[in-house]
Amino acid sequence: MKIYRVWILIVVLLFSLPWQVSADIYMFIDSSGVVHFTNVPTSNDYKLYIRERPVRGKQSGNTGRFDSEINKASRRFGVDSSLVKAVIAVESDFNPKAVSKKGAKGLMQIMPGNYKSLSISDPFDPSQNIMGGTLYLKRLFVRYNGKLPLVLAAYNAGPQAVDRYNTIPPFKETEKYIKKVMERYTLYNSTF
Numbered sequence: 001m002k003i004y005r006v007w008i009l010i011v012v013l014l015f016s017l018p019w020q021v022s023a024d025i026y027m028f029i030d031s032s033g034v035v036h037f038t039n040v041p042t043s044n045d046y047k048l049y050i051r052e053r054p055v056r057g058k059q060s061g062n063t064g065r066f067d068s069e070i071n072k073a074s075r076r077f078g079v080d081s082s083l084v085k086a087v088i089a090v091e092s093d094f095n096p097k098a099v100s101k102k103g104a105k106g107l108m109q110i111m112p113g114n115y116k117s118l119s120i121s122d123p124f125d126p127s128q129n130i131m132g133g134t135l136y137l138k139r140l141f142v143r144y145n146g147k148l149p150l151v152l153a154a155y156n157a158g159p160q161a162v163d164r165y166n167t168i169p170p171f172k173e174t175e176k177y178i179k180k181v182m183e184r185y186t187l188y189n190s191t192f
Contacts, residue, residue, distance in 0.1 A: 161174075
């Protein structure tokens with residue numbers, strides 16, 4: 001089982017690097033328990049593991065740009081800095097001027113209705129946005145008893161949706177969001 005986790009980490013790392021080649025990845029576990037990955041399956045035993053989607057924009061090359069602010073917020077609220085960084089990567093790709101279709105702003109894509117409770121006066125100020133977003137994550141951790149999938153689901157779909165379903169809401173966007181954040185979290189956790 002330990003080798004399986006190592007292979008999963010390797011696959012996640014490989015798919016997170018900017019030089020990756022587009023290809024679907026297939027997986028097969030043989031009778032000895034050895035996990036095999038390939039982009040060219042040689043038998044019907046291989047099953048699709050990851051479908052590669054075309055990259056829709058350039059990934060930020062400077063993922064360490066806000067590490068100081070991330071670490072400060074992490075220490076203040078007791079939220080893992082790798083998780084904060086993963087949320088920023090998925091939410092805004094490290095663009096402090098990002099604005100979503102729904103009006104969320106800044107690195108951690110904070111909705112205007114949350115500015116006051118998170119002490120944010122300028123959502124485009126990286127320090128304020130990271131501090132406010134990390135405080136929001138902390139509140140979600142408390143609300144969902146430290147259950148990371150529920151925290152991420154609530155960050156994406158809102159706590160009302162998580163409370164309504166009493167689990168991760170059955171929204172494809174939210175399921176993809178959780179997967180993306182967890183992939184980045186794994187990557188950043190292994191590099192910090």
